[in-house]
Amino acid sequence: MAANRILLVEDDHAIADAVALNLRTVGYEVVFFDDGGIAADSLKTDHSYDLALLDIMLPGMDGFELFARMEKYNIPVIYMTARTDSESEVRGLRDGAEDYIVKPFAIVTLLVRIEKVLTRTGRLNQVYRYRDFTLDAENRTLTRAGEPIDLPPLEFDVFTVLIKNKNRTVSRDRILNEIWGEDYFGDIRTVDVRIANLRKKLGLSEEIRTISKAGYRLEEARK
Amino acid sequence: MKLRKKVSLLCSLVLVLAVGVCSTILIDRAGDKILNLTYANTQQKQQALVTAFTNMLTYYHDELDSSVTSRSLMKYCFSQVADAEAVLKADGETLCSSLSIDPGEYLTPVSPSLPEYRVIREDGRRLLIAGSTVLLYRQQNSPECLVYLVQDITSVYDQIHSLIRQFAVIGAVFIGLGVSLIALLVRRSLLPLQKLQIAASHIAAGNYTERAAVSSADEVGALAKDFNTMAASVEQRIGELTETAERQRLFISGVTHEFKTPLTALLLNVDSLQNTCMREDEQAETLDRISQQSRWLEQLVQKLLKLITLNQLPALKPVSVPPLLDRVRDNTEASLSARGITLETCCTVDRLNLDADLMQSVLVNLVDNAAKASSAGQTVMLSASPEGFTVQDRGCGIPQDEINRITEPFYMVDRSRSKKTGGMGLGLALVKEIVAAHGGTLEIKSEVGAGTTARVLLKQS
Numbered sequence: 301m302a303a304n305r306i307l308l309v310e311d312d313h314a315i316a317d318a319v320a321l322n323l324r325t326v327g328y329e330v331v332f333f334d335d336g337g338i339a340a341d342s343l344k345t346d347h348s349y350d351l352a353l354l355d356i357m358l359p360g361m362d363g364f365e366l367f368a369r370m371e372k373y374n375i376p377v378i379y380m381t382a383r384t385d386s387e388s389e390v391r392g393l394r395d396g397a398e399d400y401i402v403k404p405f406a407i408v409t410l411l412v413r414i415e416k417v418l419t420r421t422g423r424l425n426q427v428y429r430y431r432d433f434t435l436d437a438e439n440r441t442l443t444r445a446g447e448p449i450d451l452p453p454l455e456f457d458v459f460t461v462l463i464k465n466k467n468r469t470v471s472r473d474r475i476l477n478e479i480w481g482e483d484y485f486g487d488i489r490t491v492d493v494r495i496a497n498l499r500k501k502l503g504l505s506e507e508i509r510t511i512s513k514a515g516y517r518l519e520e521a522r523k
Numbered sequence: 524m525k526l527r528k529k530v531s532l533l534c535s536l537v538l539v540l541a542v543g544v545c546s547t548i549l550i551d552r553a554g555d556k557i558l559n560l561t562y563a564n565t566q567q568k569q570q571a572l573v574t575a576f577t578n579m580l581t582y583y584h585d586e587l588d589s590s591v592t593s594r595s596l597m598k599y600c601f602s603q604v605a606d607a608e609a610v611l612k613a614d615g616e617t618l619c620s621s622l623s624i625d626p627g628e629y630l631t632p633v634s635p636s637l638p639e640y641r642v643i644r645e646d647g648r649r650l651l652i653a654g655s656t657v658l659l660y661r662q663q664n665s666p667e668c669l670v671y672l673v674q675d676i677t678s679v680y681d682q683i684h685s686l687i688r689q690f691a692v693i694g695a696v697f698i699g700l701g702v703s704l705i706a707l708l709v710r711r712s713l714l715p716l717q718k719l720q721i722a723a724s725h726i727a728a729g730n731y732t733e734r735a736a737v738s739s740a741d742e743v744g745a746l747a748k749d750f751n752t753m754a755a756s757v758e759q760r761i762g763e764l765t766e767t768a769e770r771q772r773l774f775i776s777g778v779t780h781e782f783k784t785p786l787t788a789l790l791l792n793v794d795s796l797q798n799t800c801m802r803e804d805e806q807a808e809t810l811d812r813i814s815q816q817s818r819w820l821e822q823l824v825q826k827l828l829k830l831i832t833l834n835q836l837p838a839l840k841p842v843s844v845p846p847l848l849d850r851v852r853d854n855t856e857a858s859l860s861a862r863g864i865t866l867e868t869c870c871t872v873d874r875l876n877l878d879a880d881l882m883q884s885v886l887v888n889l890v891d892n893a894a895k896a897s898s899a900g901q902t903v904m905l906s907a908s909p910e911g912f913t914v915q916d917r918g919c920g921i922p923q924d925e926i927n928r929i930t931e932p933f934y935m936v937d938r939s940r941s942k943k944t945g946g947m948g949l950g951l952a953l954v955k956e957i958v959a960a961h962g963g964t965l966e967i968k969s970e971v972g973a974g975t976t977a978r979v980l981l982k983q984s
Contacts, residue, residue: 314788314812318795321809325799357780382783404787407794469798519800 304418304425307352308332309339309366310380311359319353322407325467327428336361340369347373350423351414356381367395376421378413408474411465428463430520435463451501454479458494462508462518471515527713534705539698546690554683561651561679562640569638569653569672575604576670577657594618597668610671626652626671648677715743719750731758773931781823785816792816826949833956837878844907845870847879851886851905858891863899866890869906875981881957888950889914889977896920896975911963911981917974926967930955
């Protein structure tokens with residue numbers, strides 16, 4: 301199964317580059333345009349996107365207009381804009397956009413929202429790959445070079461969070477939240493115990509790095 | 524109480540009073556006249572009776588020698604001349620009378636000449652009694668003889684009363700008509716005031732375009748005229764205030780937006796450095812973006828600061844123009860030559876009254892804009908004259924509907940292109956503010972495809 305493809309239309313390169321870099325890092329495929337008109341034209345030849353991230357104020361064609369094109373191809377849309385006035389928010393959501401994220405935002409927020417939208421629309425690719433590991437989050441299976449590996453449920457969940465956020469630091473809090481939900485106030489050390497087990501069982505003591513004061517990161521050398 | 528009611532009531536009161544007093548005086552006079560005529564008539568009748576009676580007595584007087592005979596004679600004579608209303612009395616004794624009353628009880632005349640009279644009320648009737656003494660000639664010890672005439676004058680009083688009733692009815696009708704007329708007229712003449720009040724209340728409620736439609740030539744008309752002038756000036760001021768507030772709101776929302784973009788880029792890139800495992804080249808790129816965005820923000824702050832602090836008037840003094848143009852050339856040379864564009868200057872004025880630093884940034888800005896619009900090989904013309912400065916290019920021009928907006932803060936004709944050429948959308952707003960601070964005006968004329976002419980017209984001192 302191929303990675304989820306995301307269309308990114310944003311006229312500010314400094315923002316677009318950072319967003320694209322992070323999306324690619326965690327395993328999304330990103331196609332980027334800095335002009336609404338050109339993006340709309342490109343849809344004629346290629347429209348197999350799982351999600352579109354649209355700025356609203358765009359040269360060529362604005363985000364609202366672009367949204368109509370996305371609808372034609374059934375591409376869910378998340379607006380990404382500096383406009384905070386409620387008018388455009390209402391318009392954006394009334395038109396049927398899946399979500400709305402206001403600049404400035406944190407990458408983690410964007411990643412969470414993308415995942416939610418993909419899940420909601422049934423497009424999320426639940427099969428993650430890391431080196432020769434393949435994790436299927438839907439069927440809860442983990443294989444290494446085709447050989448199944450049995451992990452206790454909690455360890456499987458922690459590894460899922462890490463592999464989903466491949467190459468990005470995930471805080472202990474976030475791991476706890478992802479697994480037990482936001483209302484859980486458990487001992488953060490339980491996470492450390494699972495991580496230690498995972499490192500031992502999967503032989504990833506180097507790759508699962510501890511980032512001081514931040515959390516853990518599953519690293520993959522990229523070319 | 525409403526003014527209309529007050530004025531109507533006062534006028535009606537005056538009318539009622541006037542009609543009442545007039546009627547009373549008229550009725551009084553008319554009544555008097557009628558009564559006097561009746562009295563005179565009765566007196567005449569009584570006199571005629573007395574004369575006839577005495578003549579008859581005189582005719583028979585030779586045969587009178589005893590008092591008895593004389594009384595009989597008197598009775599006889601009187602009965603010959605008198606009618607039923609007459610009464611004859613001698614020495615207090617009634618000799619002849621067919622009446623139920625004794626007029627002697629009411630009136631005791633003493634004079635033989637003019638008869639005296641008196642009006643009495645008897646059984647709801649009014650009776651006029653006229654009476655006088657009678658002198659009996661050639662007679663010693665003659666009795667004191669009185670002749671009365673009693674007339675019923677109830678009908679005269681009835682007449683007067685009916686007159687009063689007629690007057691009352693006619694008066695009431697006229698008062699009624701008058702009061703309605705007064706109410707109508709007062710209403711009509713106070714209508715403009717009411718219109719004025721309605722207009723004022725509308726304006727007070729915020730409808731500043733409302734005017735009073737009053738055109739009378741009186742004081743109310745003058746008041747309405749002044750009122751409308753006042754309303755117009757209020758409307759204008761409110762309009763200006765609203766416009767200023769709207770401009771400021773747009774400016775602030777523009778500033779916010781302009782800050783958000785580089786801030787978002789900064790935060791995202793810092794976030795990436797902190798949390799994302801990146802190759803070395805990716806890290807370098809991210810750092811590069813951070814430094815670019817920080818510099819961009821710094822410039823933005825500088826320009827905004829300049830724009831905001833420009834409210835203080837610059838110190839204008841005579842400045843030699845040719846060196847100013849040279850400095851503009853120095854400052855724009857690098858960007859112009861990079862685009863392959865030449866700058867031509869022309870100076871027909873020696874000194875101008877201005878702030879050299881600020882005007883330099885105006886001209887650098889305008890020349891930069893002209894260069895961005897031009898294509899390689901073209902020339903930008905910068906000229907100075909006693910009226911001010913002109914920057915002319917033969918570049919792509921500005922669409923007509925955009926010209927009025929290009930001096931708005933953060934307005935960019937083509938956002939993506941402006942960003943590539945490093946524009947913030949603040950340059951012309953700043954130019955306009957600086958020129959305005961000099962008391963001058965910025966005039967931009969452009970034709971798509973033919974080029975743009977920007978003129979800085981300075982105030983002539």
